[in-house]
Amino acid sequence: MSFGMIATWRMAYEGVVKMTAELAKGVTANQALVEAIKMVEDYPYYKSVGFGGLPNEEGQLELDAAFMDGDTLDIGAVAGIQETKNPIVVAEALSHERFNSFLVGLGATKYAKEQGFEQQEMVTERAKRLWELRLEEVQKNNLSPYDGHDTVGMISLDQAGKMVAGTSSSGLFMKKRGRVGDSPLSGSGFYVDSQIGGATATGLGEDLMKGCLSYETVRLMGEGLSPQAAVDQAVYRFNDKLVERKSKAGALSLVCMNPQGQWGIATNVEFSFVVATETEAPEVYIARPEGNRTEIVVATKEWLKAYDLRIKKPLS
């Protein structure tokens, strides 16, 4: 059998490199995905996921995550969880519960504490400084405060043919307390069925949930479309519908994979993603919309270097 992983954004690269090597040795899709997302959550310079994520308007870091099992369709999710080192681990654990598998706010944080999941202060000094700088900028220039919503979303396929999906996010920078985007929402932020394939999203959650784009992408693969044709149709048709109904569409970016390890991606903004399969070495790609199709290129060394400098840029 084939194996593979696809994930949103450059930040997933290290986890995909490490865990596709493990998939090659036979680890499960669950282990590969959870471990790879943990690596993103733990890295302090990724400012939209886990430790080092950017706080809400009150300065608290509230995190969302979800896990879906493509064999059983079981889902676990948390939203607005605080002080919990790895929200993806809590979401995976909740996916084994028949009841109470999606917990939010204080209830989610309490569950994580009581069940012994690792607790940690999650707001870094750097995140706090970025938050202060943004507040000043917003006040000075009378801007909308909302910016940045880079969820790590991932699909993993193991050699037994099992597929899982997962997401982890600190949500919209400067969000209101308790704001939830698409990341923990089935069908919007993620969907997977091992017999068909999986999809996961990043972008403006408030718009992504209007279209249930992860479910729609998987459904179209189930009708026989290739992953690329499925995700192109789901994303660009819905983008056009939003523009028609509301005259604008927020960022919508989706990646998907089928049980053969074939993959697809569509986006209405410039967007980076990571893929590795049995036959394709791990690579960071850049995608751009080109009419109602997607242009995909391998990220250059210059792009990767500029990215690294940008995320670690010293702050004033």
Next chain:
Amino acid sequence: MSFGMIATWRMAYEGVVKMTAELAKGVTANQALVEAIKMVEDYPYYKSVGFGGLPNEEGQLELDAAFMDGDTLDIGAVAGIQETKNPIVVAEALSHERFNSFLVGLGATKYAKEQGFEQQEMVTERAKRLWELRLEEVQKNNLSPYDGHDTVGMISLDQAGKMVAGTSSSGLFMKKRGRVGDSPLSGSGFYVDSQIGGATATGLGEDLMKGCLSYETVRLMGEGLSPQAAVDQAVYRFNDKLVERKSKAGALSLVCMNPQGQWGIATNVEFSFVVATETEAPEVYIARPEGNRTEIVVATKEWLKAYDLRIKKPLS
């Protein structure tokens, strides 16, 4: 143009009676739906929605609600909101926000307070007593505590051809703090597109969100299926899939309507619902699964009387 409303459970009857009369006079789908759901939220004997709803395992009443506009696809939702008289009113207000339109937990409660939405102690003496009795029963008989999850879900169509969807629920009785079901989740608990139709769900939220059944029902109507054929296909195919994958399926009940006021309903349990349209007087119906089709009968006077006695039964 036609008009109409369809809603889950007997409890929606009074609101549908009152507000279809208003739709006949030209009120908007928004007004009709919000007012009809408010009536369910305000009635103390409906123990799964709003005032008088049943508490979580800690004795707190946490409420979920959502509103979707079928013209713009805008969504507003709250989950785990407390001490707020009408969660549906807050959800409708949030649907006008481009960002932060889904709020959970303390953030949702805080927003409702700050925006001046009516606050109220929501746990009634009767709900508290039912909670105590359930605790005793669970301890004595070593039962699973979880029982009861009757969301009011509603679709409304006005004479201008606009459709909206809404839900309101106190969720699973004895749920863990922060537990969220399908009710506030787009595609699972509700979905509506004025050009196609709307659908809304009630049942075991943890299973409903595995199938995105409201989205799927609307999508099938969009492919040209009648509302009844669409909802039959969505519900029974997914029920079969869950039984195949997990050997069991929780309660799944959906109602739907199209812009012509034609409607459909499918369920894998016995289930009551309410419909009224331009050409059909308000009526309570009982539905039962019959193979992979749905048997629908008008609720008898005896059934309605027994219902009324049951919800008002004196407690020991």
